[in-house]
Amino acid sequence: MKRIAVIGDISGFGRCSLTAAIPVISSLGIECCPFPTAVLSAQTGYRSYHFVDLTNEFSAYENEWQKLGYSFDGILTGYIASPAQADLITSFIKKFKTKNTVLVVDPVMADDGEIYGTYSQELCEKVAEIAKSADIITPNLSELCILADVNYRDIIEKSEDENYIEFISSIAEKLITKTLKSVIVTGVRYKGEIYNILCEKGSCRYIKSKIFGGSYSGTGDLFASVIAAKAVQGIPLKNAVNTASKFIEKSVESTFSEGTDRNDGINFQYFLEVLKSD
Ligand code: PXL
Numbered sequence: 001m002k003r004i005a006v007i008g009d010i011s012g013f014g015r016c017s018l019t020a021a022i023p024v025i026s027s028l029g030i031e032c033c034p035f036p037t038a039v040l041s042a043q044t045g046y047r048s049y050h051f052v053d054l055t056n057e058f059s060a061y062e063n064e065w066q067k068l069g070y071s072f073d074g075i076l077t078g079y080i081a082s083p084a085q086a087d088l089i090t091s092f093i094k095k096f097k098t099k100n101t102v103l104v105v106d107p108v109m110a111d112d113g114e115i116y117g118t119y120s121q122e123l124c125e126k127v128a129e130i131a132k133s134a135d136i137i138t139p140n141l142s143e144l145c146i147l148a149d150v151n152y153r154d155i156i157e158k159s160e161d162e163n164y165i166e167f168i169s170s171i172a173e174k175l176i177t178k179t180l181k182s183v184i185v186t187g188v189r190y191k192g193e194i195y196n197i198l199c200e201k202g203s204c205r206y207i208k209s210k211i212f213g214g215s216y217s218g219t220g221d222l223f224a225s226v227i228a229a230k231a232v233q234g235i236p237l238k239n240a241v242n243t244a245s246k247f248i249e250k251s252v253e254s255t256f257s258e259g260t261d262r263n264d265g266i267n268f269q270y271f272l273e274v275l276k277s278d
Contacts, residue, residue, distance in 0.1 A: 002232050003031040003070065005096065007089055008078030008108075008221070010036050014043030015265025016218030017079050024225040027272040030232060033072070035061065035092075038081040043217055044117055045263045051118065055085040062092055074102045074232040077130060078221055081118070086126035093133060102231045105134035106224035110142035111215060113152040136182040136231060137175070138224040141168065144185050147175060164190050169197055169204035176201055182237055186223050187215065194249075196223070198241045207242050209249040212256035218265040219248050226275060239278040247274045 004025055008017040018034050025032035037058075041050040054061075075097060080086050097103055107127045109119050128147050131137045137147075145152040148171045155171075158164055165188070172183040181200060188195040194209045223244045230240035247268065254267040 001029065001031050002073040003033060004074035004076055004228055004232060005033045005035055005065075005072045006076045006078070006225070006228075007035040007037060007080075007092070008076075009038040009040055009043075009081070010034070011040040011043040011049075013041070013046065014217040014263060015268065016043050016221045020218045020221040020265070020268065021076065021078070021225040021228075023269070023272065024222060024275065025229045028229040028233070028275055030073075030229050033070075035065075037079060037085055043263065045217055051081075053081040053085075055082045055088070058085060058088045058092075062088070062095075066095065071098055072096055072101050074104065074228050076104045076106065076224060076228040078106045078224065079108045080123060080127065083120065083122045083126055086123060086130060090126075090130055090133070093130070102136065102228070103134045104136045104138065104224060104228040104231060105131045106138045106220060107131045107143045107147060108220065109146055111140060113142050113145075113156070115142075115146075131175075132177070132180060134180055136184065136227060136237070137180065138184045138186055138220065138227060140187050140220055141185060144168070144172060144175075144183075148172075159190060165195055165197065165206055166204075169199055169206075172197060172199040173204060184223075184227065184237070184241060186220055196241050196245050198237055200237070205238060207245045209245050210253070212252045214262055216252060216255060216260075216262045216266045218268075219252070222248060222251070222266070222268055229275075230278070235278055243275060243278050246277070247271055250274060 010018045039052040185197040226244035251266040251268040
């Protein structure tokens with residue numbers, strides 16, 4: 001069985017990070033091995049939460065994994081608890097990534113132009129370094145702006161322009177290197193629809209979805225989990241982006257119809273079958 005190590009937090013509420021990754025990756029017939037970065041009573045969008053930073057546990061946990069001697073077909077990184085933990089993740093990747101391992105970095109840092117409360121400038125710089133070592137990254141627009149060092153407000157000002165999607169694609173394309181082969185910009189709002197934009201060397205394509213309400217917790221984590229699972233299965237990324245978009249669109253539609261709060265995440269549990277469609 002294929003195996004993916006997922007480095008991210010576990011949050012009691014919010015249907016994000018590991019509570020999103022484990023069911024998605026498992027439902028696709030892949031072993032999901034969680035490497036927890038933090039334990040939270042609820043994700044940080046709620047007005048109050050308890051946050052347990054696991055940075056000091058990282059090395060002991062990693063050492064045990066090294067003793068087991070297992071290797072991974074994929075590594076997916078998400079929410080990081082501290083700058084020191086980002087350094088530990090960099091070193092984990094050096095130890096565990098082989099030439100057969102797909103590294104997917106979801107550069108969790110920000111949403112709607114705002115950096116998350118538990119993230120610092122220093123941590124964002126370290127996330128950007130980790131992203132450079134990935135095969136695939138899945139930033140939202142706010143995170144793309146941080147990675148590409150462009151001003152989010154300047155981009156949003158152009159959001160009515162005819163060539164807005166091409167403009168964002170051109171920013172994403174600049175991040176592509178020999179190592180970082182695919183940049184997928186998620187959840188871009190344009191003319192009443194949501195675009196997920198896949199940029200690879202020499203070409204960008206996009207998949208459009210319907211909008212239902214505002215942005216919900218965990219959608220980026222679910223998206224990255226689908227991409228990581230499909231990538232280790234050797235499915236072309238354009239198909240994977242299509243499936244991930246459909247999965248999230250249906251889950252958001254269901255959630256919106258129930259009037260669920262954005263912090264509680266989306267009803268992905270009803271739609272895991274959609275993932276098997278390619
Ligand atoms: O979905 C991204 C995410 C992951 N983990 C935690 C978060 C967030 C976004 O707010 O707070 C703990």
